[in-house]
Amino acid sequence: SVLKAQNLSGTLPPDLVRLPFVQEISFYGNRLSGPIPKEFGKITTLKSLVLEFNQLSGNLPPELGSLSQIERLLLSSNNFTGVLPATFANLTALKQFVIRGSGLSGPIPAGISLLKNLTDLTITDLNGSDSPFPHLENMSRLSKLELRSCNIAGALPDYLGKLINLKVIELSNNKLSGQIPMSFHDLKNMYLLFLSGNHLSGPLPDWIDKPDFVDLSYNNFTIMKFEQQTCQQGSV
Known part of the structure; x- marks a missing residue:
């Protein structure tokens, strides 16, 4: 199933994890604030998560690294803090990863x-400080x-x-x-x-x-x- 919405404000509800067989969540261009709930990491059927152009904040939850089927992760233009979680290395099905101008610090893990x-x-x-070019040879x-x-x-x-x-x-x-x-x-x-x-x-x-x-x-x-x-x- 697909979950899309416009003209939303407030925070992302952790209860979305209860929706069965969700493959796509898109809240592009809303006024959502607060953190991404760590519970989103339990939506194991998810293939696309689009949260660009909101006012989300806080650290990116390491639990997102459990989204083993996700192919598209778009998080640009928010107000996050912290670093890219090392657990994102587990997202081996990922095809498109986009996070522009969202307040994060390096280095790229x-x-x-x-x-x-x-x-x-x-x-x-x-x-953050300087870092060498990431290893992308594979x-x-x-x-x-x-x-x-x-x-x-x-x-x-x-x-x-x-x-x-x-x-x-x-x-x-x-x-x-x-x-x-x-x-x-x-x-x-x-x-x-x-x-x-x-x-x-x-x-x-x-x-x-x-x-x-x-x-x-x-x-x-x-x-x-x-x-x-x-x-x-x-x-x-």
Whole structure:
């Protein structure tokens, strides 16, 4: 069964766990406040939970890690605190995980590497200290990767170029450094590459004009251009 509603205010009722065979809950764009009830972790038939654009707060309950069948978890634009629970590593059926601008702190938990069925991984605007790039090398089905403003530091990993289903890479406003890996040349399906607001450097790769949408602004790239048969350098 499917449970959808609009124009709601108040808090999420824990009693929803009593509804039999619920596969989808969508309270998108309401005025709901308070925490997500830990009891939601007992709705084991749930395949989609959409709570975006509300005023929910508190920590994300670790009990949500028991939703073994969930494929879609959309939690963006709320007022949560705390971190992403380590138990989310158990959500191995998950295909779409989106949580933009919801007040959480990093780092992205290491267990996310176990979510091999993800096609859309979107996490943005994490508070906290710097952390290395998460291990995503097993996500061979990944089509969209958006980790904007997550305090990710260090080099772009070569393995991203082996995730050949990637169409969108959005890693703006982090603290990434070094060069764009040569392996990115193999991402034949990529049509959007946003890396602005990092500390990336080195020459621009010769394939950089292939994606339809590219933003490399506010980095330290070197541009080689010929003027009067003299090779000069500029920066981006």
